[in-house]
Amino acid sequence: xxxPSASASCVGGFGFGLPPVAEEIDERLWILKQPRPYQDxxxxxxxxxxxxxxxxxxxxxxxxxxxxxxxxxxDARAIPDPTTAADYCRxxxxxxxxxxxxxxxxxxxxxxxxxxxxxxxxxxxxxxxGSILSTTxxxxxxxxxxxxxxxGYHPLLxxxxxxxxxxxxxxxxxxxxxxxxxxxxxDKVVVMCRRAGFGDILLRGDTDFSMTAHLDRWDLDGVRFVxxxxxxxxxxxxxxxxxxxxxxxxxxxxxxVFSAQPRAKQPRVKExxxxxxx
Numbered sequence: 001x002x003x004p005s006a007s008a009s010c011v012g013g014f015g016f017g018l019p020p021v022a023e024e025i026d027e028r029l030w031i032l033k034q035p036r037p038y039q040d041x042x043x044x045x046x047x048x049x050x051x052x053x054x055x056x057x058x059x060x061x062x063x064x065x066x067x068x069x070x071x072x073x074x075d076a077r078a079i080p081d082p083t084t085a086a087d088y089c090r091x092x093x094x095x096x097x098x099x100x101x102x103x104x105x106x107x108x109x110x111x112x113x114x115x116x117x118x119x120x121x122x123x124x125x126x127x128x129x130g131s132i133l134s135t136t137x138x139x140x141x142x143x144x145x146x147x148x149x150x151x152g153y154h155p156l157l158x159x160x161x162x163x164x165x166x167x168x169x170x171x172x173x174x175x176x177x178x179x180x181x182x183x184x185x186x187d188k189v190v191v192m193c194r195r196a197g198f199g200d201i202l203l204r205g206d207t208d209f210s211m212t213a214h215l216d217r218w219d220l221d222g223v224r225f226v227x228x229x230x231x232x233x234x235x236x237x238x239x240x241x242x243x244x245x246x247x248x249x250x251x252x253x254x255x256x257v258f259s260a261q262p263r264a265k266q267p268r269v270k271e272x273x274x275x276x277x278x
Contacts, residue, residue: 021107028103031091038080043088044100046079058082058089101168105192108165112196120197123224125161126189128205130154130178144173154178158185160193161204167192178208190223202226 022041029040050061053070061082064070071077080088112119134152135143145151156170156178168185186203193201203209203218207228218225229235 021104024103024107029099031096043080043085047085058085061085105167109192109196122162123200123202124193124198125202127159127161128182128209130156142173144175146174156181158189179211182209183211183214
C-alpha cells in the first residue's frame with residue numbers, strides 16, 4: 001500500500017502490500033462506485049475472514065472488529081461493521097457473484113502456474129456434486145422443496161480434487177437436479193486447467209452427471225471423464241442376456257501384489273496372558 005489513510009485502515013491494508021486477489025477485486029468487482037473508506041476487497045475479505053475465524057453470520061463480524069488479536073493478524077486498524085457489511089451484500093446481484101468467482105479463479109490460475117512442474121504433470125481431477133442444504137427460514141429467497149420434502153437449497157460444487165479447492169459454487173433451489181448448470185461450469189474449469197498447464201483433465205461425478213449431450217464433445221476435446229450411469233432396463237437386459245463365458249473374474253491390483261505375500265498372523269495376546277497366569 002502506498003496510501004496509509006483510507007485503505008490501510010481496512011482489512012486490505014497489509015503492511016507488505018495488497019494481496020493479488022485484493023487488487024483484482026478492487027479493479028474488477030465494481031460494486032462500490034466511491035470507496036469511503038472501505039474498498040470492495042475490504043468488504044469481501046472481512047466476510048471471508050469472519051468465516052475462517054468461526055463466524056456463522058454477519059453479526060459475528062462485530063466480534064472480529066473488537067478483537068485486537070484478529071486486527072493485528074490482519075494488520076488492520078478497523079474492518080467494516082456488520083450493518084455496513086449487510087448493506088454491501090444487498091448490492092450483490094447474480095452477475096456480481098459470478099464476477100467475484102472469476103476474479104478469484106484468475107488469481108488461482110496464476111498461483112497454479114507458479115507451482116513446480118510436478119503439480120501440472122498430474123491429472124487435474126475435477127469433481128462435480130450437488131448437496132441438499134435445508135433451512136428453517138421462512139423468508140429465504142430462492143429456496144424450494146427438495147425430493148426429500150425439505151425446504152432449502154441444492155448448490156452445485158465444482159472442485160479440484162488434487163488440492164481440494166472449490167472452484168465454482170452455483171446455488172439453486174432445493175428442487176433442482178444435480179446436473180443443472182454443470183456442463184457450462186465444467187467447460188470453464190477445463191479452460192482454467194489448460195491455462196494453468198495441466199495436460200490431462202479428468203471429470204468425475206455420479207450418475208446425474210452422465211449427460212449424453214456433452215460426452216462426445218468432451219471426448220473429442222481430449223477431456224477424460226468417469227461418470228456413473230443408471231442401471232436402466234435396457235442395460236440390465238443386455239447384461240443378463242450375455243453368455244456366462246463372456247464374464248471373467250476381476251482380480252484387483254492389490255490382490256495381485258499381495259497374492260504371494262501372505263500376511264503373518266499376530267500372536268494371540270489373550271491366550272498368552274491366560275497361560276502365564278495359569
